[in-house]
Amino acid sequence: MHVTLRRVRFTAAVTAAATPRPRQVSDEPTRIDRIFGFVTTGAGMTVFVLLGLVGLFLLLRSREAFDVAGWSFFTRVEWRSDTSPPEIGVLGLLTGTVIVAAIAVVVAVPLGTCTALFITDYASARVRGPLTGLVDLLAAIPSLLYGIWGFFVFGAQVVPLSKFLTRHLGWIPIFATEEEAVFTGSMFIAGLVVSLMVLPIIAAVSREVFSQTPQGEKEAALALGGTRWGMIRQVVLPYGKGGIIGGSMLGLGRALGETIAVYMLLPQVPKLTIRILENGGATISGFIARRAGNDQEIPGLMAAGLVLFLLTLATNMLASVIISRSRSGAGIDA
Amino acid sequence: MVATTAPPAPGSTRTPPPRPPRERRRPSELTPEDRWTAAGCAVSALSLTWLVFARLTDGVGWFGFVVVAYVAFLILFALVTTDRLGRLAGIDRVATVAVSTATIVLFVPLLWLVGYVVKRGLPALRPSFFTEDLAGIGGDALATDGGGKHAIIGTLEQVGLALVFTVPLAVSCAVFLNESRSRFRRPVRIVVDAMSGLPSVVAGLFVFAVFIIPFADRAPVFGWHVFGYNGFMASLALSMIMIPTVTRTVDVVLRLVPDGLREAGLALGASRARVVWSVVLPTARSGVTTAVVLGIARAVGETAPLLFTSFGYDLVNRNPFDGPQDSLPLFVWKNVQKPSHASIDRGFTGALVLMIVVLTLFVIARVVGRDRSRARHRGLRARVATLVPSRREARP
Structure with a gap:
């Protein structure tokens, strides 16, 4: 540390020693400081502007689509661009996006919370580091690899489970399927794969929050004779509630925007359905990827992209607010 | 405690009755009996699930089997321990x-995925993968024919260019968040x-x-289609993805720099x-x-934004400013979707290379970013330890 400090030049001290005269002390920022402030503020503002530009340009480019489709863009399920005028609507995509993301979050939240609890309260200090690294590794693997894994292996392994569910629990609407349905390429499989991708963020946020639980409160719970689970239920979980909720919403935001894996796992045909076990379904992001390169569809895709952008933005902002407002989350980066 | 330290009451010759030896109970203790209980419950859950699915109904596949067996195990274990130790x-x-x-369940898919990509990708991995492109590779070519040289060049150029845009911007943005006293810090942090x-597809x-849209019909600059499908556009999209990753990580790291250092610097003028x-x-x-490496690892594997920007190409294109360019994710994405088996295998070889790149970057980030302060303190403590005996001798 002192090595770094030595690099600071203190010319002022040297000259002062030569002529012991009181020198003018001023609070004015020097020119270099002003440039520095300008540059860093500029960088901060750039990020600000960039996000605004994303929304603005998506809106500009999608105007054509909104002009043609009007409000029916939000109520129409099908997406037919070959008719004149094109009949495009985002409703079928939107429901698919939300269903896949919901499945992912429902699977990932308990697993992620348990992982976080294990890391903070069960694992010994020696395995804590490697475990955290492994969870981060899960986040580092590209979405594309999850996609091809889900497409080539994992999907086929889930099919028997889907069949079993529909045969015995088919009376529940979401598990119902048609006769002789195809079970690959279902929203259930896509949701499971996406859940793996959102797990790390949920685990990371919950872990941060759990690890900030006041040690005194935990020890007090144990000293009163509580079991470890009792301590977790009465102290850690209430303390980290904001983090769990916020982390889940962040995961939801990621799941909504997940593109390539969902593109590979779903047929991307817009349809209004809640039958998650059979082949079918589309998400906004996957659909946009599927139609990339079709020049005449661009306005419609931009409009769909705008809807997705606003949806994820709202989810993420809400998550950040929840985390930072909670007792435990102050000072944590979501 | 009180009984032993308090003086005995005068006149009383009674000794306190011997207490029954209290059994020491450690709530988190794991006894051999617990292990045996767990093992027994696991065996019985497995047999029960097997009985139900293999004998009584027509099966759920092994994935479903494991899920059901796990739930059965938890229920059985709950019943047995509640009976044994109380609620x-x-x-x-x-x-x-x-x-x-x-937590263990979490790592099964991770190992499965890594193992599968290695298994499918390794057989066709040849040195020629790094020296050849896909020129003249038809549907009937072998998986070992051709290679991903063009994709590797594209990835290097695109990520390199993205770094040029990202690093200065992201680091200054993080400095802005930490070192300035602007009132825009909070909104900027929320936006990041x-x-x-x-x-990523929105990027x-x-x-x-x-x-790309507004300049589609514009004449090329210096003979280059700078605003068309090319690597430069891809790098712009990738930097949109890298900027928040790098900014937030740098922001966290800068917050760890002790204020004393800053104050010392300022005090020195x-x-x-x-x-x-x-x-x-x-x-x-x-x-x-670490932040930069993590940003690279994030950007290297991104596919979705490239579909709208660099578009993909089968031959070597060294110029990122002109014409479509391939990159590793696009190479994998295109090849695994082709009908021929050889293409799919080639795609998996690309996936293996991509995975190795990402994992290597990840390990580098972990090693570089490891908390060195603890190691330094250990050294310090060792030095202090050598000093301790002499100090004790000096004392009277």
Whole structure:
């Protein structure tokens, strides 16, 4: 540390020693400081502007689509661009996006919370580091690899489970399927794969929050004779509630925007359905990827992209607010 | 305690009755009996599930089998421990088992995925993968024919260019968040957070909307189609994805720099800029490196934004400013979707290379970013330990 400090030049001290005269002390920022402030503020503002530009340009480019489709863009399920005028609507995509993301979050939240609890309260200090690294590794693997894994292996392994569910629990609407349905390429499989991708963020946020639980409160719970689970239920979980909720919403935001894996796992045909076990379904992001390169569809895709952008933005902002407002989350980066 | 320390009451010759030896109870203890119980429950859950699915119904596949067996195990284990140790301890044990196994469950898919990509990708991996492109590779070519040289060149150029845009911007933005006293810090931090959740396909659409559509019919500059499908556009989209990742990581690292260092620098008469440049950033050097490497790892595997920007190409295109360019994710994405088996295998070879690149970057980030302060303290403590005996001797 002192090595770094030595690099600071203190010319002022040297000259002062030569002529012991009181020198003018001023609070004015020097020119270099002003440039520095300008540059860093500029960088901060750039990020600000960039996000605004994303929304603005998506809106500009999608105007054509909104002009043609009007409000029916939000109520129409099908997406037919070959008719004149094109009949495009985002409703079928939107429901698919939300269903896949919901499945992912429902699977990932308990697993992620348990992982976080294990890391903070069960694992010994020696395995804590490697475990955290492994969870981060899960986040580092590209979405594309999850996609091809889900497409080539994992999907086929889930099919028997889907069949079993529909045969015995088919009376529940979401598990119902048609006769002789195809079970690959279902929203259930896509949701499971996406859940793996959102797990790390949920685990990371919950872990941060759990690890900030006041040690005194935990020890007090144990000293009163509580079991470890009792301590977790009465102290850690209430303390980290904001983090769990916020982390889940962040995961939801990621799941909504997940593109390539969902593109590979779903047929991307817009349809209004809640039958998650059979082949079918589309998400906004996957659909946009599927139609990339079709020049005449661009306005419609931009409009769909705008809807997705606003949806994820709202989810993420809400998550950040929840985390930072909670007792435990102050000072944590979501 | 009180009984032993208090003086005996006068006149009383009674000794306190001997207490029954209290059994010491450790709530988190794991006895051999617990292990045997767990093992027994596992065996019985497995047999029960097998009985139900193999004998009584027509099967759920092994994935479903494992899920059902796991749930059966938890229920059985809960029943047995509650009976053995009482409700309180029983719930505690079940929670312990559930929490630990959930963590193990997490790593099964990870190993499965890595193992599968290695298994499918390794057989066709030849040195020629790094020296050949897909020129003249038809549907009937072998998986070992051709290679991904063009994709590797594209990835290097695109990520390199993206770094040129990202690093200065992201580091200055993080400095802004930490070192300035602007009232815009809070909104900027929220925006950076929101941007990190930006769907990658939207980043691609954005670059497409801003640069590629309006300049589609423009004449080439110096013979280059700078605003068309090319690697440069891809790098812009990738930097949109990297900026929030790098900014947030650097932000966290800068926050760890002790304020004392900053104050010392300022007290010595250095300007704020000087303090950041000569004190704060060098102190956080390893953290900044980690942030950059993590940003690279994130960007290297992104596919979705490239569909709208670099578009993909089968031959070597060394010029990122002109014409479509391939990259590793696009190479994998295109090849695994082709009908021929050889193409799919070639795609998996690309996936293996991509995975190795990402994992290597990840390990580098972990090693560079490792908390060195602890190691330094250990050295310090060792030195202090050598001093301790002499100090004790000096005492009277």
